[in-house]
Amino acid sequence: MTITTVGIDLAKNVFAVHCVDQNGKTVLVKSRVTRAALPGLIAGLPPCVIGMEACSGAHYWARLFRQYGHEPRLMAAKFVSPYRMAGKSGKNDAADAQAICEAVRRPHMRFVPVKDESQQAMQCLHRTRQGFIEEKTATYNRLRGLISEFGVIAPQSTDALRHIVFEQKNSLPLQVQQCVDDLLEHVARIEDNIAEYDRILSRMAKTDHRSQRLMELKGVGPTTACALVASIGNAHDFKNGRQLAAWLGLTPSQYSSGGKSKLGRITKAGDSYLRTLLVQGARSGTDRGGEKD
Structure with missing residues (x-):
């Protein structure tokens, strides 16, 4: 019996693997495969379809398995859960791998495109930049909340907040003035980081023909x-x-x-x-x- 389809329940250190033939009959089941052993196991299989949930690390494994001659397919977890035969009360790694193996064989299943390294690197820039923006907003809100405890009310505008802090700073206790200075210094560093990431993205957009077409x-x-x-x-x-x-x-x-x-x-x-x-x-x-x- 030749293995044609593999379902892998991804994790950080221990994985579950479920393999079937072209008729859907189970050929191989491994409920505990270490991270170090997984590449060797998959490399030793004949070319087959490998199903995985589109979770953390999925794109890395998909690229690696593609090098071994396999056809990796990623699926959203919400599309896999209906195929878990044990139900919610019986959820485990082996059942998840079996459900993934069953789901990837469905003719109308929708798959997630496998990203290459450059796409993921670009996404890392966006995620980090967005994190800085959220941290900047949180820092301004923290500053606004601190000074409001001493009767200094600032509007939503960051420029207006800075102006009021500059005018009212000396009326605050010394300890609060220290907090205000530290928060303003912190948010200044964040804004510098955001500006740097904007410059990086701008340079990348200018050198990518797809981005250039989109910017039209x-x-x-x-x-x-x-x-x-x-x-x-x-x-x-x-x-x-x-x-x-x-x-x-x-x-x-x-x-x-x-x-x-x-x-x-x-x-x-x-x-x-x-x-x-x-x-x-x-x-x-x-x-x-x-x-x-």
């Missing part, structure tokens, strides 16, 4: 273009633009029955960060004459 669109700048390339690559996994829009969560939800079509609000499925950039770009293109971000 109204409202699409280096940040949005690089984010799109990092997420969808050449977009060959989408049949048309409508499918891409649905993947981004920009299409209306549908509640149709009895021949009556009813559309709701947009689904907001997919990558919220990417969708946010596109919405901001659309506002920029309509409200400010095509100014790009």
Whole structure:
């Protein structure tokens, strides 16, 4: 019996592997495979389809298994769970691997494109940059909350906050003044980091032909273009633009029955960060004459 399909439940150190033949009959089951042993096990198998959930490390393993001559396919975890025969009460690594093996064989299963290293590296830049932005917002809110305890109320604008802090700082206790100075110094470093990441993304966009084509669109700048390339690559996994829009969560939800079509609000499925950039770009293109971000 030749193994044609493999399901792997990914983890940090210990993995579960479930292998079947072309008829779906179980050929090999390994409930505990160490991280060091997994590459050797998969390399020794004949070329086959390997199913995995699109979780942390999945793209790395998919690239590695592709080098061994296999066909890796990644799936969202929510599409795998219906195939877990043991149900929620019997969840374990072996059952997960079996469910993945069953799900990857379904003819209408939807798969996640495998990202190359350059795409993942670009995504790392975006994730780190977004983390800095969130940290910057949190720091300003912390500063605003601290001074409000001493009767200094600042509006939402960061410029107005800095202005009020400059004017009212001497009226605060010395310990609070130290806290204010440290927070302002911290947020200044964060803003420098954000500016540096913006410069890096801008340089990358100028050297990537896909990003350059995207930036020809109204409202699409280096940040949005690089984010799109990092997420969808050449977009060959989408049949048309409508499918891409649905993947981004920009299409209306549908509640149709009895021949009556009813559309709701947009689904907001997919990558919220990417969708946010596109919405901001659309506002920029309509409200400010095509100014790009």
